[in-house]
Amino acid sequence: MIFLKIAWRNIWRNKKRSIIILISIVIGVIAIIFFEALSVGFVNQMVNNQIGIHTAHIQIHKNGFNEEKLIQNYLPNSSKILNELRQLNEIKHMSQRIISYGLITTAENSTGILIAGVIPEEEKNVTKISEFLIEGSYFLTNKKEILISKRLAKSMDLSIDDKVVLLASRVDGKVGSELFRVVGIFQTPNSVFDKSTIYITLVDAQEVFGLNNNISEIAIVSSNLNEVAKLKDKIAKIIGAEYEVLSYHDLIPTLVMQQEMTGNWMLIIYIIIGLAMIFGIINTFLMSVFERINEFGVLKAIGMNEQKLLLMIVYESLILGIIGAIVGSIFGLSLVVYFSKVGLNFALFSEGLSAWGIAAIIYPEIVFFSIIKAFLVVGSISLLASLYPALKALQLQPVKAIRYV
Amino acid sequence: MIKIENLKKIYHDNGLPVKALDNISLEFQKGEFTVIAGSSGSGKTTLLNLIGALDKPTEGKILFEGEDLSLKSKSQLAELRLYKLGFVFQAYNLIPVLTAIENVEFTMILMKIPEKERRERAYKILEELNVANLADKKPNEMSGGEQQRVAVARAIVTNPSVVLADEPTANLDSHTGSQLMDLMEKLNRDRDITFIFSTHDPIVIERGRRHITLRDGKVVSDTSKCLQ
Ligand SMILES: Nc1ncnc2c1ncn2[C@@H]1O[C@H](COP(=O)(O)OP(=O)(O)OP(=O)(O)O)[C@@H](O)[C@H]1O
Numbered sequence: 001m002i003f004l005k006i007a008w009r010n011i012w013r014n015k016k017r018s019i020i021i022l023i024s025i026v027i028g029v030i031a032i033i034f035f036e037a038l039s040v041g042f043v044n045q046m047v048n049n050q051i052g053i054h055t056a057h058i059q060i061h062k063n064g065f066n067e068e069k070l071i072q073n074y075l076p077n078s079s080k081i082l083n084e085l086r087q088l089n090e091i092k093h094m095s096q097r098i099i100s101y102g103l104i105t106t107a108e109n110s111t112g113i114l115i116a117g118v119i120p121e122e123e124k125n126v127t128k129i130s131e132f133l134i135e136g137s138y139f140l141t142n143k144k145e146i147l148i149s150k151r152l153a154k155s156m157d158l159s160i161d162d163k164v165v166l167l168a169s170r171v172d173g174k175v176g177s178e179l180f181r182v183v184g185i186f187q188t189p190n191s192v193f194d195k196s197t198i199y200i201t202l203v204d205a206q207e208v209f210g211l212n213n214n215i216s217e218i219a220i221v222s223s224n225l226n227e228v229a230k231l232k233d234k235i236a237k238i239i240g241a242e243y244e245v246l247s248y249h250d251l252i253p254t255l256v257m258q259q260e261m262t263g264n265w266m267l268i269i270y271i272i273i274g275l276a277m278i279f280g281i282i283n284t285f286l287m288s289v290f291e292r293i294n295e296f297g298v299l300k301a302i303g304m305n306e307q308k309l310l311l312m313i314v315y316e317s318l319i320l321g322i323i324g325a326i327v328g329s330i331f332g333l334s335l336v337v338y339f340s341k342v343g344l345n346f347a348l349f350s351e352g353l354s355a356w357g358i359a360a361i362i363y364p365e366i367v368f369f370s371i372i373k374a375f376l377v378v379g380s381i382s383l384l385a386s387l388y389p390a391l392k393a394l395q396l397q398p399v400k401a402i403r404y405v
Numbered sequence: 406m407i408k409i410e411n412l413k414k415i416y417h418d419n420g421l422p423v424k425a426l427d428n429i430s431l432e433f434q435k436g437e438f439t440v441i442a443g444s445s446g447s448g449k450t451t452l453l454n455l456i457g458a459l460d461k462p463t464e465g466k467i468l469f470e471g472e473d474l475s476l477k478s479k480s481q482l483a484e485l486r487l488y489k490l491g492f493v494f495q496a497y498n499l500i501p502v503l504t505a506i507e508n509v510e511f512t513m514i515l516m517k518i519p520e521k522e523r524r525e526r527a528y529k530i531l532e533e534l535n536v537a538n539l540a541d542k543k544p545n546e547m548s549g550g551e552q553q554r555v556a557v558a559r560a561i562v563t564n565p566s567v568v569l570a571d572e573p574t575a576n577l578d579s580h581t582g583s584q585l586m587d588l589m590e591k592l593n594r595d596r597d598i599t600f601i602f603s604t605h606d607p608i609v610i611e612r613g614r615r616h617i618t619l620r621d622g623k624v625v626s627d628t629s630k631c632l633q
């Protein structure tokens with residue numbers, strides 16, 4: 001206790017210096033908490049966008065479909081599977097889809113795209129495509145309506161009510177072609193997706209591809225995002241080996257990569273902050289230790305052993321570290337709370353961000369674990385940073401120390 | 406109780422050897438009141454530091470109550486200083502962030518003496534040395550003489566067998582200096598604590614009952630009053 005007391009008073013002996021250390025710790029902690037929240041917000045937005053735009057949590061296909069989205073690989077016995085899946089409480093929503101390649105053509109242009117045939121009401125529950133419409137409307141009827149992206153509309157010079165022809169190879173090997181009317185134009189935060197995907201209704205898709213009542217994909221939203229892997233295994237067991245059951249992790253492998261990349265960036269930020277703090281503290285502590293050489297000499301002379309002397313010095317920086325971590329956490333959290341409501345506008349980088357499937361505004365998310373992290377980081381930093389000056393103080397022989405008197 | 410045999414201390418100052426103590430042999434008995442005099446640089450501080458186990462001799466050995474200091478570990482030496490020795494330096498004796506009474510208590514805390522006993526003993530010593538009124542003052546709120554008194558209080562509160570005082574009066578005026586010496590004489594008498602001083606100060610020299618004079622690291626005279 002007495003060592004804590006002495007350490008505490010020593011801290012306030014040189015107020016200016018201690019406050020400088022404190023401020024640097026506080027800034028470091030704020031940075032750690034804020035960047036952590038930002039990166040979690042970033043990753044979650046990325047995941048949610050990817051999931052919410054089209055992928056959903058789980059997809060079921062015939063084996064091999066994901067590799068090659070051929071219309072011949074449609075889902076056998078889909079109504080039987082659907083009935084089995086409807087029994088599962090873990091499934092919140094399902095959407096039946098037909099997915100395959102085709103061509104969209106006008107008098108002037110033609111381009112290859114991925115055709116998604118969906119049941120409008122079902123798809124609304126599974127993905128947010130209906131919310132991403134910026135012009136026109138969502139499907140009104142089942143009569144040859146098509147939703148295209150703003151990018152596509154621009155590159156093919158299309159607007160609402162324009163007519164396009166979809167060409168696709170049918171199950172029977174012939175080429176199907178149907179005339180469609182543009183009813184809605186959408187824009188998602190994912191530019192890559194926008195470039196390549198169009199929506200029509202399931203009924204129309206069945207006609208284009210000559211599929212009768214068949215579908216090629218079931219997209220599933222789980223009632224708990226954290227238990228997707230469990231649900232995936234369960235479904236796979238129920239429906240058998242003829243089908244592939246894929247989670248969004250399997251479907252978007254880049255997502256994992258992007259998550260890892262964000263994690264690596266965080267690590268780099270931690271290291272930079274940590275190093276800045278360590279050198280700041282080491283420097284100031286070395287100064288303060290050398291100023292007190294004669295004091296340490298006297299302490300040694302009157303019988304204080306080295307461990308206790310070490311402890312006393314380390315306490316000083318630990319106390320500063322803890323105060324800094326508390327104050328920093330309060331500020332950092334307030335900042336995160338504020339920006340989690342208002343959002344952080346990265347409009348400047350929106351081009352780059354949309355390639356990541358991210359909107360220009362990022363909402364940091366409060367991560368309570370990051371506070372523990374900040375405490376651990378700051379605690380070990382202040383320990384490390386004071387250890388060197390403290391060991392330096394021990395090396396001083398009491399005699400030499402006293403000679404400075 | 407302290408026996409010094411063929412003690413040599415050579416410092417290396419920027420590579421040049423400095424002979425601070427040259428083959429010294431001495432013996433101190435319990436209850437002695439010894440003054441070590443000698444011109445500046447004659448080796449007084451060096452000798453006290455070696456006796457106080459604050460430094461290691463180049464050659465020779467010191468037996469403290471029969472035990473060879475060179476055979477002890479760092480932490481054993483720290484313990485020896487804590488339990489057996491008291492130090493009073495020329496200046497800056499006290500821990501600046503602690504009050505007078507906390508300073509006196511400090512060594513007892515290191516000895517793990519319970520708080521209540523600690524307080525009582527510290528207060529009693531301060532009273533005995535006439536500085537109880539300073540109990541709650543920090544060193545920078547006291548005069549030099551007051552600080553030295555508190556330092557003496559801290560040195561003796563643990564009942565050491567020896568107090569080593571390196572020029573304790575150097576920063577004091579002569580009146581305050583002799584008061585401090587009165588105090589230490591009394592403690593020597595009442596408690597049978599052995600005192601070893603180093604000094605230039607005539608006031609201290611005059612009070613000594615045994616006088617050792619050093620020159621260039623050698624003992625040039627060693628006289629005791631009672632033998633005269
Ligand atoms: N740590 C050291 N490193 C190098 N030389 C030293 C060291 N300590 C003492 N000396 C030298 O050893 C000699 C004896 O010094 P010491 O301090 O013991 O003398 P002193 O009698 O106490 O002098 P003063 O009366 O000035 O205090 C001097 O020449 C001094 O310069």
Ligand SMILES: [Mg+2]
Pocket residue numbers: 449450451571603
């Ligand atoms: Mg000296």
